[in-house]
Amino acid sequence: MSAAVTGVQPGEATVAPGRSVVVRVPATSANLGPGFDTLGLALSVYDELIVTALPEGELEIDVEGEGMGDVPRDGSNLVVRSIAHAFAATGRRMPGLRLQARNVIPHGRGLGSSGAAVVSGILAAQGLLAGDVEIGDETLLRLATELEGHPDNVAPALFGGLTIAWVDETGPQHKKLLVHRGVSPLVFVPDFTMSTEVARSLQPLQVPREDAVFNVSRSALLIAALTQSPELLMAATEDKLHQNYRAQAMPGTDRLVRALRAAGFAAVVSGAGPSVLVLADGPGRRLEAAELAASVSDTPWEAHMLAVDFKGGTVREYAEGAT
Structure with a gap:
């Protein structure tokens, strides 16, 4: 069974304006040929995101690099939706947000850009809630999979290396493996x-x-x-x-x-x-x-x-x- 999110009091707002975290997430390549919807590999190309808590209801989004001019700058932004999803799962009210994204992972090219955005949001929420609500690895994977639809990209984006991902009756699971240095x-x-x-x-x-x-x-x-x-x-x-x-x-x-x-x-x-x-x-x-x-x-x-x-x-x- 997925690890529970601990320390939750529904509806509480605990992130003070000004608190800020920086998130770094790798690109991923899924399938790797025969491993359809199962195997994924994390690669050394990274999106970086600075998320700062603002007074409730405020939203500022600045995007540099990939997606600049195309990425939504309102509540439909995938990173914002991912942060909101994690806050809702913890029972905490989401603060206002300032997002400063430096995107390097190409969009729409099969390198996990949407999975990276989802993982960025989930990890940003984890960082903003640290010390109040602890979100474990199993819950990170579950929340990311709920948004992405399948775990083959979000598992390596979260945990790195080569991952085998599957879903059983308790939810998404993964196994991380180290890749031979000759690859x-x-x-x-x-x-x-x-x-x-x-x-x-x-x-x-x-x-x-x-x-x-x-x-x-x-x-x-x-x-x-x-x-x-x-x-x-x-x-x-x-x-x-x-x-x-x-x-x-x-x-x-x-x-x-x-x-x-x-x-x-x-x-x-x-x-x-x-x-x-x-x-x-x-x-x-x-x-x-x-x-x-x-x-x-x-x-x-x-x-x-x-x-x-x-x-x-x-x-x-x-x-x-x-x-």
Whole structure:
């Protein structure tokens, strides 16, 4: 059963105006090929958010970087809704808020930007309520999953590393694993976006039994490849459940994945796409993959040489002028 939120008195307002926290949340790549809606990996690209309590009813939102000019600056903002969700779950009244967001995670590219926004809000609420209401890891995951709809992105965003996420009768669960130091992630980000809802709509409700068995075997192998045996990554990243069905909506992504795999690189669609994740078995191989991508595609792909983030989302007290 999920850990309860402790110290709750319904309707109380306990966050004094001026209290401020800073939140840092990593990008994530979900699915990793065969691990559909189950596996996720935290990556070393971060959104940062400073949240300051204001008098009740006030709201100020400032966004820099990704989403600037597009992100809502009212109560429909996903971070604001996530903070409100956490406060409602604790029985506390939400204070007014000032949000100062510095976004680096690309939006609509399959790198967990919405999950990062949800986690940012949940962690901000945890930080603002610290010392009054303690929100444990199980509750963080539950609240984030309630907003995101599934835990495969929010689990690595919260806890870092490689996560296996599932839902049982008590709610969402996760297991964090350490990734082998020989695994070197590379992400190719295009200048076009992809809707997760559209991507999901392209998948059939039923799949052949042999395809299901195929993905079960590859998902099990992928855990071994990522934690112990990077030399198995090519075989371990094969998939028959979602990537082929979504290819028609992302022809450029499909071409790049096929070209990279034909050359021996463990390339997959990152989340719902359209970014491409390469799980290379060494830094040198990433450079080769980047050169190949530049030569085989007429789509401009921005290559990001990344590390696995092992820490996950963080929140701490913030003081003006502190670094």
